[in-house]
Amino acid sequence: MKMKKFMLLAALALSMAMPVSAYAQESEAPVIESSASSLFGCQINFKNREFIDKIQTVQVNDEAYTKTESRSGLMAEKKYWVSETDPVMGLSALKKGDVVQFATDAGTLTFTIKDPNGLISIIDKETIRYQAKEETKPSVQPEEPQKDEPETPITLTPGMQNSFFVVEVSPKEWIQKLKSVKVNHREYEKADSKWQAWVEGKYFPEETVLHMKELKENDVLTLEDQNGQTQSFRYHLEGSVKQLIPVKEETVPKQKALKVRLVGKFESAMVNQKGYDAISGATTAAVQNKNSNVVVQVTEADTPQETDWVDLNKMKQLEITQASKVVLDAASGMKGIYSTYDSSVTLNGTPKTPGTYKVKVQIVDKTGRTATSNELPFVVYDYNETLKDRMTIQNAQKTQDGKYLWDMEPWVIQKFGGKNEEVSVPSEIKAIYGSHASGTYGELGVSVEGEPSQKLIVDKGTDVTLVNMKLLSSVEVVVKEGGKLSLHDSSVHGKITVEKGGEFQMNYDSFGKKFLTGASINGQLELKDGAVLKDSLIYSNTNFLPNGKKARRNVEPVVKISGNVQVKGNVFVRGDESPTGDDPKTGKPYTGQPALAVENGTLTITENSTLGVYGGGSIATTTLGGSALVLDNGTVDGEGKLIAVGGSGSGGDGGEAVSGTGRLQVKQAYLQGGDTYRKDAKPGQPATQGIAISKTTGSAAAGKNLKVLSDGDQPTYWRGTAVPDFEKIVFGTESLANVSVTEEPKPSEEPKPGVEPKPSEEPKPGVEPKPSEEPKPGVEPKPSEEPKPGVEPKPSEEPKTGASTQATSPEKTETKQKNSLHAKGNGQTNGNVAASQEVKAGQTKAEGTKSPKTGDSVSIYRWMLLLLVSALGVLGIDLRRRKKRP
Known part of the structure; x- marks a missing residue:
């Protein structure tokens, strides 16, 4: 079923990736790869940025849309947004049947909205059309000579002399008649020497040449003689060949009025705020502390439309002088900075006095034109x-x-x-x-x-x-x-x-x-009684982030359930690493932070939902792993799935998957105790004493004693912040009803003859118990041997008081004890669900070589003698029954 869904999604994605050129005649037609609805409106993903970088107008149903600098601006009507880095465009929310049009100098792209709420495609692909414009590039030709020829026509030859640009005038005596020099109607000033003429706006005549700064493509140079006659030439550069081509002076466009504006918004500031930083959407590699998305735009249009405005740095023919400035009242404590890289205006300084301040720009270009922008407010708050x-x-x-x-x-x-x-x-x-x-x-x-x-x-x-x-x-x-x-x-x-x-x-x-x-x-x-927890990734950094200036030592659960609460969808919760120091409540190092606790209530995981909880403990700073799920007279049930993974302890015990007192009766569960990296410490258990499990299938395993900390130690642990790969977890089909915990013998209790394993024999880590060997009456199995689960007892044998309530016969009771998951430190493994778990060598040795009563060292011979005497003294008593005592 999953494969069918995947193939369907792939087919839909490929259908949206069909090149628009299939509907156009031009090979350079733009390609829409996908489209979808989003939180802010609609999103169109192109194959590359070549087309969207050239977009001049955006229209929907023939109504013009205006550009917004941030994606959130799409929440307003009739807006469009272009990503600064990716081939992505956004539009304000659209309706079914809307016709969208993107226009560039090269052509027009149109399409119709089919499903404005679509997650894979919102566009009717059959309506995508691209109409390319025919473009002809005019060749540079000498213009017709003027009707009224000057008394002495001249020829100008541009070139280089001693690495400086010069214009040679012919006939050579004409330069003596020169009165004035203009470039694009801007009159140049005569310099005192040729060494000053390399600065734009100045010239110096010397014998047969003019010294000046090199012209730019299509600049018009106009020379006037003492009789008031003028001759104009257009500068053309083709490769290394420079030309000044005669033109009619009236063909040179007159200077137009220059207009400038500020668009965007300045973020407000606080009095004495240090490091006025970026809290708007604009970003650029050239400006480190971007505190606004304000840009300077200019136009020369008499009655400018929205598409006539361009960013100042993109108007190549316009050069501004140092007389241009950002105007802001000094009482604000700030000053404005203009960036030639991206035409942005940013503010720098320390805000001083509360108030609203107006920011504007004044620009002066090389031709002497001036323009003043509109004003944008900048607010300083207390x-x-x-x-x-x-x-x-x-x-x-x-x-x-x-x-x-x-x-x-x-x-x-x-x-x-x-x-x-x-x-x-x-x-x-x-x-x-x-x-x-x-x-x-x-x-x-x-x-x-x-x-x-x-x-x-x-x-x-x-x-x-x-x-x-x-x-x-x-x-x-x-x-x-x-x-x-x-x-x-x-x-x-x-x-x-x-x-x-x-x-x-x-x-x-x-x-x-x-x-x-x-x-x-x-x-x-x-979450209190009646609350709902929906699809969420919940993680904590509580012990890494201070509360104000004070470090936290927080071992309270990230999420607390008090009452009857529902989980709907997929929810994942992870506790933080442990704080430093010792917990005054326990006298031991702090544990990793628990993920979730249920107190006097029921957490119901609804059908088709998954709850994943992970105790704090994944790096070396955590000494004791945290519990994933803590029950305090709590219940977890429902038709969904539970994942509980205890945190690892780098210098002590691992955390439990489920701890406390309560019931677990969810449909499926994956319970994994945390690892430990200390030889004499105890791995975390899937469940501790006090947790009653019923109506639940899945898998459960204790943690491991490991030597070296590695990221791959617990593959099912949630690391990072992206959604965990929970769908790969194999829950299994074993009943977890036997995952009950019994108490260990108290230190004062005397070991019973025939029950205790030989203290001199130490199980080897990783050695699998032989399930086919069954202990004979009166003979104690070696520590490495474990009775075979599932062997039926004789009908006449009844369990003693204190046996597991799940047992129906003495031998079955024994099997459940051997296969149960004990409280932390018990040392037994879950033979029913995790029989392959390694035996903890250091722990078994520590407990097996001491007498439970005195703590004194004993020898194998004394144990053998004690076993023999005990066997003779209790002849006729069923030793297997004695093993059922707690």
């Missing part, structure tokens, strides 16, 4: 702004679906306002952006010790996504019944509480149906 006053519909941007997007401003808000510092998200707002650059956050709240003191409420009817936000430890987000909260690329240092009927989702694109990365929970997510 720290007294409140969330209640700033997070309003009036400050938000309306999107095509009628909802609103709020760009958090200022990007630091410490005070909530409202009653008791509680503020509700307006239901019309569907997204809150701390910024539009991944990894750059808007900060909400302050860093505090203890419980959060500020609440952000997601009420009924509110479905909001937080993007690029940092919620500090003073903040608790409360999702009420009928509300939904999603996290994208955000960091939570406080708490999220989801109440009855509320929903939570994280690192998942509901529109594109795919997982994302970037958001982390460094505080805690608590």
Whole structure:
């Protein structure tokens, strides 16, 4: 079935990759590889950037769309966006039947929207058309001579003299009549010597030549004599051949008025903010600290249309002088910087005084033309702004679906306002952006010790996504019944509480149906009775990121379930590595952070859903591995699948897959204890004492004693932040009902004759017990021998009190004890489900060479004598029954 789906998707993808040239007559026709709906609108993926770099106009149903500099700008109507690096374009949300047109100098591409919500294709491929324009390149020909010939026609020959550009004038005596020199109507200044004439805007006549800076292609040089007659020449360069071709002066276009504008937005700043950084979407390799997406655009059109405006650096014929500048009030503490690389304007400095400042540019070109742009606001805030006053519909941007997007401003808000510092998200707002650059956050709240003191409420009817936000430890987000909260690329240092009927989702694109990365929970997510946890990647960096200036020592579960909660879809949770130091509660090193805990409630994994939980512990900094799933009078059930993998301990015990007290009765489970890298430490178990498992099939195994830490030690452990490859996990079909845990004999209990293995014999690690050998009555099997599971006992034998409640006969009870998963440190392996697990050599030796009562060393001869005397003293007693005592 999966192969059929794969082939279908492949066929659809190939159908969308059909070259547009199949519908056009030009070989250079653009190729659309795929198209899809997205969070921000629609997305078109081309084969390369050659076509989209030349796009001049975008129209939908003959209505012009304007360009936006960031992808989120597509949420507004009639916008288009072009990726700076990839062959990708975006359009505001479209409707079925819309006709889209992209126009360039070379041709026009059109197509019709078939399915605006399609995940694989939104375009009707049969409607794709590319119409190329016929282009003829005019050859450079001398223009007809002027009707009114000058008294003395001249010939100009450009060339090089001593590495300097010169123009030789013929006849040579004419240069004595020269009155003025102009280039493109700009009058040049006569220099004092030929050594000054290499600067643009100056010339120097010497004998038969003019010294000046070399002209550019199609520049028009006009010479005027003392009689007021002028002669004009157009400069042409072909290879190394330079020409000045006579032209009519009236054919030289007159200078047009120059117009300039600023487009984009300056991000606000905070008073005394250090390192005013990028928190908008613009990026460039030439500017390290990009703090806006503002660019300078110019045009010479009398009545400019949107397509007439071009970035200043792309108007090659326009050269600006050093008199050009960015104008900004010095009271702001900032100054503007223009980049010739990408025409951007950025701000640099330390903001001083709160207020709104106007930013504009004034440009002066080489011909002396001047132009002043429009003004854009730059706001400097103090720290007294409140969330209640700033997070309003009036400050938000309306999107095509009628909802609103709020760009958090200022990007630091410490005070909530409202009653008791509680503020509700307006239901019309569907997204809150701390910024539009991944990894750059808007900060909400302050860093505090203890419980959060500020609440952000997601009420009924509110479905909001937080993007690029940092919620500090003073903040608790409360999702009420009928509300939904999603996290994208955000960091939570406080708490999220989801109440009855509320929903939570994280690192998942509901529109594109795919997982994302970037958001982390460094505080805690608590889901109460009636809450729903949907498709999510949840991981913690709590012990690597400080709370304010203080390092955390957090071993509380990342996710806490209190009540009856449902998992829908695929959810994965991983705890962080352990903090440094010793835990004052245990006197031992801190453990890795547990992933998820169920306290006095039930977590139901719904049908076709998967819950993966992973205890903290994958690198050498974690001494004791963390538990993956902790039950405190809790239950995990449902028709879905559970994956639980304990964290590894680099210097101590491995973490358990499931620990605590409670019930596990989910349909399928994969339980894997964590490894340990210390010889005398104990690997983690699939389940500890107190966990009752029923109605569950799958596989379970304890961790291993390993010598060297390696990334490949636990292949099913979730590493990194991308979605784990959970579909490759083999769950198995074994019943896990026998995965029950019994207590070890207490140290004060005397070993019973015929029961204890010979202390001098130590099982070899990795040696498989012989299942075919069954212990004979009165003879104790060697430590390497294990009774064969499944051997039926005699009907007359009954289990003693204290045997496993799963047993129905003494021998079956024994088998279950031998094959059960004991609490950490028991030393037995799961013979029923993980019989191939290595025997822990160092542990067995440590326990087998000491008397359980005194701790004194004993010898094999004393044990043999004790066994013989005991056998004679209890003649007629069934030794196998004695082995059933706990």
